[in-house]
Amino acid sequence: MRRVAITGIGLVCPLGHSASEVYAAARAGRSAIQRLNFPGSQRLTAPLAATVQFDAALHFEPQQQRLLDRVSHFAVVAADRAFADANCELTAAERTRAGVFLGTGMGGSQSLDDGYQTLYGEQSNRIKPMLVLQGMYNAPAAWIGIKHGLLGANLTYSTACSSSSVALGEAWLRIAHGMLDVAIAGGSEAPLSLGSLKAWEAMHTLASVDSADPSASCKPFSKNRSGMVLGEGAAIVVLEPWERAVARGAAIHGELLGYGLTTDTGHITRPSVAGQAAAIIAALSSAGISAEDVDSINAHGTGTQANDSVETAAIKQVFGARASRIPISATKAMHGHLLGATGALEFVLSLLALKNATALPTMHLQVPDPECDLDYVANTARAGAAGGIMLSNSFAFGGTNAVLALRAAGV
Amino acid sequence: MSTTTSKTTAERIRAILVKDYKLDPAHLTPDARLADLGVDSLGMAELMFNIEDEFGLELSADPTHITSFGDVVHFINALIADKSAASAMPAHATYAVANSSMGSAMGAPLAP
Numbered sequence: 001m002r003r004v005a006i007t008g009i010g011l012v013c014p015l016g017h018s019a020s021e022v023y024a025a026a027r028a029g030r031s032a033i034q035r036l037n038f039p040g041s042q043r044l045t046a047p048l049a050a051t052v053q054f055d056a057a058l059h060f061e062p063q064q065q066r067l068l069d070r071v072s073h074f075a076v077v078a079a080d081r082a083f084a085d086a087n088c089e090l091t092a093a094e095r096t097r098a099g100v101f102l103g104t105g106m107g108g109s110q111s112l113d114d115g116y117q118t119l120y121g122e123q124s125n126r127i128k129p130m131l132v133l134q135g136m137y138n139a140p141a142a143w144i145g146i147k148h149g150l151l152g153a154n155l156t157y158s159t160a161c162s163s164s165s166v167a168l169g170e171a172w173l174r175i176a177h178g179m180l181d182v183a184i185a186g187g188s189e190a191p192l193s194l195g196s197l198k199a200w201e202a203m204h205t206l207a208s209v210d211s212a213d214p215s216a217s218c219k220p221f222s223k224n225r226s227g228m229v230l231g232e233g234a235a236i237v238v239l240e241p242w243e244r245a246v247a248r249g250a251a252i253h254g255e256l257l258g259y260g261l262t263t264d265t266g267h268i269t270r271p272s273v274a275g276q277a278a279a280i281i282a283a284l285s286s287a288g289i290s291a292e293d294v295d296s297i298n299a300h301g302t303g304t305q306a307n308d309s310v311e312t313a314a315i316k317q318v319f320g321a322r323a324s325r326i327p328i329s330a331t332k333a334m335h336g337h338l339l340g341a342t343g344a345l346e347f348v349l350s351l352l353a354l355k356n357a358t359a360l361p362t363m364h365l366q367v368p369d370p371e372c373d374l375d376y377v378a379n380t381a382r383a384g385a386a387g388g389i390m391l392s393n394s395f396a397f398g399g400t401n402a403v404l405a406l407r408a409a410g411v
Numbered sequence: 412m413s414t415t416t417s418k419t420t421a422e423r424i425r426a427i428l429v430k431d432y433k434l435d436p437a438h439l440t441p442d443a444r445l446a447d448l449g450v451d452s453l454g455m456a457e458l459m460f461n462i463e464d465e466f467g468l469e470l471s472a473d474p475t476h477i478t479s480f481g482d483v484v485h486f487i488n489a490l491i492a493d494k495s496a497a498s499a500m501p502a503h504a505t506y507a508v509a510n511s512s513m514g515s516a517m518g519a520p521l522a523p
Contacts, residue, residue, distance in 0.1 A: 062433055063454055126464070129456040 004175045005245035005409070006253045008086025008238030009348055010078040010186075014050035014231050014335045019085075023352040027381045029363045031215035031334045033229050040194040045201055046209045048217050049192050050231035050336030067130050068143060069108030074234035074341075075140030075188035076147060082184060083148065086238035086250065090148075090182065099152035099180050100141045101171035102236075103163025103187035105340030106196060107137035113193035140188045140234075152180050158340065161300070163187055164235070165343030165394035165402035169259030171239050172404075181244060186236030186348075187341035200230060203269075205304055216364040218337075220301035220330035221308045221376045223369035228302040231336025235344035254351045257389065257405040258287025264399030271307055271395055276314035279401035283391060284318075287405040291319050294326060294405075295388035296359055298350040299376075300395045301330025302337055309371040311393065316374070327359035327377050334363055343394035347404055350392045354408035357387045420466075420491065421484045427461050428480075441481030462487060468494070 011017060014032035015025040025032070036047040056065045056073045059080075068076070079100075090098055111134035118124050133139060138156040145154045153174065157166045164187025171185035191197075200206050207227035210217040219225040237253075245252050260282025264275035284291060300311055308330075316323045331349050338345055353360050358381050365378040392404045425439045434448055450458060455477070459470055462483075468490055477483055 062431060063449070063457075066431075066457070067453060126460075129460050130453065133453070 001176045002178060003242035004172050004239050004256045005242045005250070006237050006256060006351060006406075007240055007245050007250040008082040008084070008088060009253060009351070010080065010082030010085060010236045011234070011345070011348065012052055012054060012074045012078045012081075013233040013235065013345060014052055018081075019348070019352055022349070023356065026331055026334055026349055026352075026360050027356070027358060029334065029361045029379065029381065031363060032231070033215045033217060033334070033336055035209070035214050036192070043194065044197055046206055046217070048207065048209060048214060048229045049197070050229060050334075051192060052233045067133060069111040069134040069139065070190035070232075071104060071106075071108055071110070071188050072134075072140040072143050074190060074232070075102060075236065076143050078186065078188065078234035078236040079144040079148070079184050082186075082236045082238050088182065088238055088240075088250070094181060095149050096151045097180050098148075098150040098182035099171070099174070099184070100145045100150055100154045101157070101167040101183055101185040102141035102144070102155070103157045103159070103165070103167035103340045103344065104137055104140060104189055105158060105160045105163050106189060106191045107158070108135035108139060109191055109196050110193045111135050113195040116195065144184055148184070150182075150184065159400035159402070160396035160398050161302075161337070161339055162343055162394035162396035162400045162402040163340035164345075165347065165392065165404055166261065166400065168237070168239075168256065168344060168347060168404055169261060169402055172256045172259050175239050175241055181240060183239040184236060185239055186234065186344035187338070188234035188236075189339045189341040190232045191230055191339055192232050197230065206230070207303060218303040218333045219364040219366060220299070220303045220333050220362055221312070221369065221372040222365045223367040223372075225303045225305065225308060227304050228332065228337040231332075231338045231342070233335070233338055233345065234341055235348045237344070237348065252409040254354060254406055254408040257289065257407060258283050258285070259405070260284070260286055260401075260403040262401045264401065266399075268399070269397050271310040272399070273310050273313045273317060275399065275401050276311060276393070276395055277317040279395075279403045280314065280318045280391060280393070283403035283405045287389075289389060289405065291322070293389050294319070294391055296327045296329070296353070296390045298346045298353075298390065298392040299328050299330045300393045301328075301332055301362065303330075303332060307395065309369070311395065312372045312374055324374055327375055327382060328362070329353065329360040329377050330362040331360055343392065343402065343404075346394070347392045347406065350390045351406060351408060354387065354390055354406070358383050420488050423465055424462060424480070424483055424487065427458065427465060431457070431461065439480045441479065441484070443480045444478050445480060445483070446478065458483070466491065
């Protein structure tokens, strides 16, 4: 097994477009969640989301801009930023051992929504010729591979809310076992079409609007939490063997230590304490560490009643009495739930928190919940509280539980 | 077919290409290969879609060889002539794609 270094970070995020910008916003507890205002948004019960300020025309030629859905725009730009951060020029031979591992839960849903509007809404048969290429789930990964000439595995994972944690974990496995030497890994999601928002609304999983402060509508682990708020964006990292990174003088951000993956089979949406706890234990085992070694956790922390209490119970089950002394951050309160990209974004936020030896805050935790009684770093970042080894949890509809273990370099 | 019609068709198609591909109109000579101007196989499919809208035509998907700007103009002119000469019969047209990443990757065959 080879150690796996994280040498590049690329973000297209509601909180900003660089690691420093995103970290500063998260540390300050700044929420990017806001009221939506687009044609049709008045049809939403709770028109809320965390949106990305993004002008595709600044990044793509006109034909490419039209050919790629927003989810691919995000992915390509985030991958460019990760490559640039890694300062990683690949030779022809190295490109044969470089791959892409991307998670997305909803693919090119905006384009598909537009196509359905044409077909059913307008009763027109004039479906645009690029719709298949815009909508297909592997388009974001494919475009990254094409742009950078990466000839190894190019894989897309779609396990709902754990998609990009799975992508990172599967990339880690391949690097650790010597199957690849460079992996571009992470996730992208652009789910803020009216159709997608209405579908999520119909599930009764979305938060109601906090009328006093809409940006505070997502309240993980707070007794008055009412659900999640969708977000969009992409988070992508460059992974490579530790020795390779050292040999080329790369600025190493940190190390991906291990990955735990389990599946609940009891219910398509209801989370399971046993399944989540098993995923955490699997991550510890994979990383070769014990529960005593974990210093902090980025929670899945969606802000739904079910997730937050179950996740709390799972953490207690694994860490026992020590659970209450582990700082737990739920950053979705600020950047929203990026579905298939959220695991990767939270992995990056975890890395940045570790690098800065700071536990990021769980914002809008207003009312204590007896079922959520751990240390969630409520409402204010905590300097000096984090360091060492961190876990990043992602738990998904469909039952796919993925947990990543990481640490910062030189901390 | 009249020169006027041909010129008008050329101008209308040129306008689509200039708008969608930011091409210099001066480069859109009759012999100009569209692939050389960056209009690859996917671009050609998109161009035909937009031409359908512009001219009120419906093109079938059977292949025919179109590589230059002039080819496109002649092809559309022929369809317009067919349509007006036999308005009782629907116009059937065929087109094929010219090969040209994010450039060359767009030139791959339109197949899964």
